[in-house]
Amino acid sequence: MGNELYFEDVKIGDAVPELSKGPIMKLQHVLYAGASGDFNPLHTDDDFAKAVGMKDGVISHGMLIMGFVGQAITAWVPRKCLRKFGVRFAGMTKPGNTIMVSGTVTDKRQENGENLVFCEVVARDEGGDVKITGNFSAALPLKRG
Amino acid sequence: MADSTQVGKTFDPIVWEVERGKIREMAKAIGDPNPIYLDRDAAIRAGYRDTPVPPTFLTVPMMWSSSMPVLINDLKINFMMVLHGEEEYEYYRDIYPGDTITGVPKVASVEEKTSKAGKKMDMVTVEILYKNQNNEDVARARTLLVERK
Numbered sequence: 001m002g003n004e005l006y007f008e009d010v011k012i013g014d015a016v017p018e019l020s021k022g023p024i025m026k027l028q029h030v031l032y033a034g035a036s037g038d039f040n041p042l043h044t045d046d047d048f049a050k051a052v053g054m055k056d057g058v059i060s061h062g063m064l065i066m067g068f069v070g071q072a073i074t075a076w077v078p079r080k081c082l083r084k085f086g087v088r089f090a091g092m093t094k095p096g097n098t099i100m101v102s103g104t105v106t107d108k109r110q111e112n113g114e115n116l117v118f119c120e121v122v123a124r125d126e127g128g129d130v131k132i133t134g135n136f137s138a139a140l141p142l143k144r145g
Numbered sequence: 146m147a148d149s150t151q152v153g154k155t156f157d158p159i160v161w162e163v164e165r166g167k168i169r170e171m172a173k174a175i176g177d178p179n180p181i182y183l184d185r186d187a188a189i190r191a192g193y194r195d196t197p198v199p200p201t202f203l204t205v206p207m208m209w210s211s212s213m214p215v216l217i218n219d220l221k222i223n224f225m226m227v228l229h230g231e232e233e234y235e236y237y238r239d240i241y242p243g244d245t246i247t248g249v250p251k252v253a254s255v256e257e258k259t260s261k262a263g264k265k266m267d268m269v270t271v272e273i274l275y276k277n278q279n280n281e282d283v284a285r286a287r288t289l290l291v292e293r294k
Contacts (some may be wrong), residue, residue, distance in 0.1 A: 021176065028174070035167070035174035037209030052225065062229050063204045067175035070200035074179060079197050086233030086287070 005077060007108065007115035007140040016103030016119055019072035024060055026095045032064045060093035065131050069121050072101035077138040083116065087134030097125040106135075114139040147220050147267045147292055149255045156216055156250040159273065161206035165242035168196050171205060195241040203234060203275065203286045212250055216271065220252070222292045230268065231289035238283045240275075246283060248273040253287070267292040 029043045038061055041048040046057035066087050073082065093099065103121035110116070116137050123132040165185070172182035180187035181197060188196045207213055217224055240246060253272040259265055269290045277283050 028176070031174040035170045036204050037207075038204070063201055063232065064175065066232060067171075067177070067199065067201045071175055071177040071179070074177075074200060078191070079179075079181060079200070080193065080239060082200060082236055084233070084235050085200050086231065088231045089229055 005140055006143045007117070008143055010105055010108060010117050010140065012105050012108060014105040016072065016101075016105070016121060017076050019068065019075065019101040020098060021068045021071075021101070022098035023096050024064075024093065024099070026058060028064070029058060029060060029095070032061050032067075036061065036063060038063065054092075056094055058095065060095070060097070062089040062093075062132075065089075065093050065099060065123055066134075068099050069101050069123055069132060069134060072103070073119075073121065073136055073138075077117075077140065081138040081140055083114075083137045083139055085134070085136040087121075087132045090130045090133055093125065093131050097131075099123050099125060099131065115142055116140075146294065147222050147255050147269045147290075151220055151252050151269075152255055154220075154252045156212065156219065158247050158249045159206045159210045159212050160245065160247045161210065163198065163240055163242055163244045163246060165196055167205060168198055168202065168242065171202055172199055175199065175201075193239065193241075195243070198240045200234065200236075201232075202240070203273075203284060204232075206246065206248070206275075207250075207273070207286070207288075216250055217290070220269065222267075222269065222290065226293045228291040228293070229288070230291040231287070233287040235285040236283075237285075238277065238281055240277070240283050244283075245278045246275045247277075248275040248286070265294045267294065 049058045101123050103119050105119050107118040118137045121134045181191050250273050253270040256268045271288045273286045275284045
């Protein structure tokens with residue numbers, strides 16, 4: 001692979017490259033239901049969603065939005081370098097929303113023989129409403145001396 | 146309603162054979178074009194043994210095994226009042242097509258909290274340590290369920 005990311009190249013305060021996803025279509029909920037096995041009709045059936053209080057109909061799977069964040073992360077750090085990834089679901093996403101994933105490097109240190117970088121991530125919609133806050137750590141290679 | 150006597154309770158193991166097609170399906174559903182998830186040759190060129198699983202793939206064995214609805218029912222959590230509050234993964238080893246992963250869901254904690262608006266909620270954390278066919282730890286998943294009361 002070409003542009004390998006090295007521990008030395010990452011600085012605290014650096015931005016995680018942004019990723020824009022969407023606008024989300026209802027069809028994507030159907031795809032995600034089938035892929036993930038989460039068939040809660042809250043995500044695919046407008047009548048059901050309205051009956052349980054969602055006035056605009058279906059809402060996105062939270063895990064789909066976490067998947068967008070995972071896409072943003074592993075577009076930047078190689079998948080095999082990812083050590084930990086956690087999120088808090090802060091708000092509901094609806095079809096039509098466009099999700100912007102961004103993040104910041106908050107710490108880097110060597111631990112148990114690994115060169116770890118720690119980052120915060122956030123997913124917001126086009127109006128700036130926060131859908132997910134989270135963090136991840138990744139073990140990066142050192143440049144060969 | 147969940148309660149603290151349920152801490153430590155375990156459920157039937159989730160046993161899941163990881164398939165290349167399911168990995169591709171997950172990447173496509175997310176809309177992730179990263180070739181390592183879609184194409185074995187591209188994955189090998191990038192230093193993997195085969196197509197690795199995307200970071201949130203462990204939701205697949207959890208949901209397809211119907212473990213979550215069983216667990217929610219068994220813990221007497223009101224399905225209509227439950228929210229997915231948090232999800233966290235720790236990754237120990239790569240997971241590839243052909244691997245069989247096994248995990249036993251376990252109730253790690255149950256806490257009652259009061260929101261700023263004064264509403265009471267039960268916070269139930271379910272933890273699953275997945276092992277592969279060689280009995281090696283591959284990943285740990287933590288799910289926080291929030292039951293509004």
